[in-house]
Amino acid sequence: MTIQIKKTYRGLNPGMLYDEVQGLLQKRGIIVVETESQTYGLPSGDTQSRTTLALKTQAEQEENQKECGRAHILGSPQGETKMLLDVDETLFSQEKLSAFQNDLDFILGSYEIKW
Numbered sequence: 001m002t003i004q005i006k007k008t009y010r011g012l013n014p015g016m017l018y019d020e021v022q023g024l025l026q027k028r029g030i031i032v033v034e035t036e037s038q039t040y041g042l043p044s045g046d047t048q049s050r051t052t053l054a055l056k057t058q059a060e061q062e063e064n065q066k067e068c069g070r071a072h073i074l075g076s077p078q079g080e081t082k083m084l085l086d087v088d089e090t091l092f093s094q095e096k097l098s099a100f101q102n103d104l105d106f107i108l109g110s111y112e113i114k115w
Contacts (some may be wrong), residue, residue: 002069003097005085007104009111014049014075017083017108021071022053024103028096029058030068030087046077057091068092080113 009017022032034054039047051073056065069087076082087097105112 001089002086003089003092003094005083005087005097005101007083007108008113008115009081009083009108010113011079012081012108012111014051014073014081017073017081018051018053020104020107021073021083021085024100024107025055025071026058027103028092028100030055030092031058031065033065042077044077048077049073049075055087066091 018035025032032053033056035051037049037051039049041047053071053073054067055069055071056067059065067088068091069085071086072082072084074082089097
């Protein structure tokens with residue numbers, strides 16, 4: 001089963017969000033194995049960015065790593081950055097997920113838009 005975390009931030013650089021997410025996931029035994037980044041031009045001349053991270057469990061042997069989710073980070077020219085994290089709860093325990101969310105909220109909570 002997949003668990004989702006959705007966050008919206010204002011005034012936060014998408015690159016900083018990427019770095020924080022990557023570091024906090026690695027602290028919990030999840031590594032980023034592939035990153036895909038794209039930038040899209042808008043008619044106004046501004047740009048939007050999109051970054052997708054493929055996640056696997058950390059293991060000594062690469063063949064023992066298991067795909068456990070994806071993170072999507074979208075940056076808009078209006079200063080909003082959105083993150084959607086999908087993780088497999090069988091490979092990323094509720095305890096680790098809660099700890100990840102607590103760390104993320106502590107570090108970036110002042111940027112978060114509460115709905």
